[in-house]
Amino acid sequence: MQGLMMDYQLTLRPILERAYKLFPKREIVTKVGPAMHRYTYADLYQRTGQLAHALEKLGVKAGDRVGTLAWNTYRHLELYFGIPCMGAVCHTLNLRLPPDQLIYIINHAADKVIFVDQTLLPLLEKIAAHLKTVEHFVVMTNTPLQTSLPNALSYEELLAAEPTEYNWPDLPENTAAAMCYTSGTTGDPKGVLYSHRSCYLHAMSVCFGDGLGLTSSDIMMPVVPMFHVLAWGLPYAATMLGAVQVFPGPHMTPRDLVELIQAEKITITGGVPTLWLGILNLLESERYDLSSLRSMVVGGSAAPQSLIEGFQKKHNVRVVHAWGMTETSPLGTVCNLKREMFDLPEEEQYHIRAKQGIPSPCVELRAVDEAGKEVQWDGKAMGELQVRGPWVASNYYNDDRSVGRFEGGWFRTGDVVTIDEEGYIQIVDRTKDLVKSGGEWISTVELESAIMGHPGVLEATVIAVPHPKWQERPLALVVPRPNAEPPSKESIYAHIAPHFAKWQLPNDILFVESIPKTSVGKFDKKVIREQYKDYALPERA
Ligand code: ADP
Secondary structure, eight states: OOOOOOOOOOOHHHHHHHHHHHOOOOEEEEEETTEEEEHHEEEHHHHHHHHHHHHHHHTTTOOEEEEEEESSSSSHHHHHHHHHHHTTTEEOOTTSSSSHHHHHHHHTTTTTEEEEGGGHHHHHHHHHGOSSOEEEEEESSOOOOOOOOOTEEEEHHHHHHHHOOOOOOOTTTTSEEEEEOOSSSSOOOEEEEHHHHHHHEEEEEEEEHTTTTTTTOOEEESSTTTSHHHHHHHHHHHOOOOOOOOBTTTTHHHHHHHHHHHHOOOOOEEOOOOHHHHHHHHHSSEEEEEEEEEEEEOSSSSOOOHHHHHHHHHOOOOOOEEEEEEEGGGEEEOOOOGGTTTSOHHHHHHHTSSSSEEEEEOOOOEEOTTTTBBOSSSSOOOOOEESSTTOOOOOOOHHHGGGGTTTTTTEEEEEEEOTTTTSSSEEEEEEETTTTTTTTOOOOOHHHHHHHTTEEEEEEEEEEEEEEEEEEEEEEEEOTTTTTOOHHHHHHHHHHGGGSSSSGGSSEEEOOOOOBBBBSBOOOHHHHHTTTTTOOOOOOO
């Protein structure tokens, strides 16, 4: 027997319309140069209508891919809604990718139009000749166009010529809405194609109290770029609720960000650990009022326990650890303590909060060993994390590399994890980053977290270096904290030794000025491994 409920389609249109009807005066704020651009959800709605008309005039049809090469701004938010709500696909382009990867992605997705921030024009001008499918470039600026791009148009002129009311189509919920490529740490990037339904449900999960707990009273600032997994769904979730949104634009230094938090009274924000480490370090020497901040979401790579503890103890800011991937929209797990854990000793609570958490409702996960068997939930047995759920990809976009990654209704993440008795996962490593030492595995993530707990360390990464006897051994690179007493190798070994078996300790620790980062701010282990592949490791006594 069928249930007798409406077959209501979960699309982005009602999200946009609700914000317009219920919160027309709520602000959307963007840092543009030294000034702030401020407008409201009513403005967003009306300009999104103009944008949809403009897209139609440019010949954009249902299902066409429309690229965005842009910082976190109100215009990018207009594209987030205008493109999918008129039936096309919003394809966010990672502005930090090398030119050959950008060319690959744009051609692979067959983008028809690209919207580009004025400041990013040089990037696009350099590759324009290699783009096979792009018919128009639309430059997002208020000033007269100055570009070598062929067929360039002005965003503001396009919008100004159009009416604000648009007759939004009723789309089936499985219509493609947005597209994002993985950052291609191995080989060419792979495309993930989100549907309206997956964006809608994922946005709801961001709002769950046990998710990221966003509410309509929040002032939300996505520090995570809008080209990185749709800024973790934060803009869709904030619009769903009518929360105030604050966009940092290209102003992403730790000082820019704390100034914004202080001035705009941000209550919730999200970003990768390297950014929060930078802010924590800045706060050692400069004072800012961060008292508005109730939640700082961290994900994308493992958050060291010292980061979570540092913000809580020194600045009373709650850091919430979450795990996800481009393929999982991204929210897969969130680390909130279960009620029964509230009375645990503080140290144990921090230990749990440094794990990646339990699966969000609607996401199922399991860890599977090399023999294909599910591993025990004992916090020790390691296995590859596999996930499934309504906002998990079922395939890559037109890509043979889907083979083997999506099996039996599960997505194989390539992350190695343990799961404890309470269901909290801990990422041990990415399969390809583990150090395979004499038949045993060493977690680079655990070593990094421990080293970053040393008070003299700003950043640390650990990689596998080939070794004649053990196959691979760990090497640590450490950036000392500026304005602090430089750490010695011995003191770092002494700091981490209690937490590891002797054979797990790095063979060497090198002090460096900086660590190469990926396009989304993670330690770029591929590049670092290449740099140190011939490094002659000393034996450790
Ligand atoms: P990229 O391949 O560019 O890093 P993603 O942003 O999709 O693309 O990265 C997903 C990967 O990031 C995961 O597979 C995992 O290895 C890592 N990751 C994400 N969040 C965390 C976290 N909280 N702790 C540890 N690793 C994480």
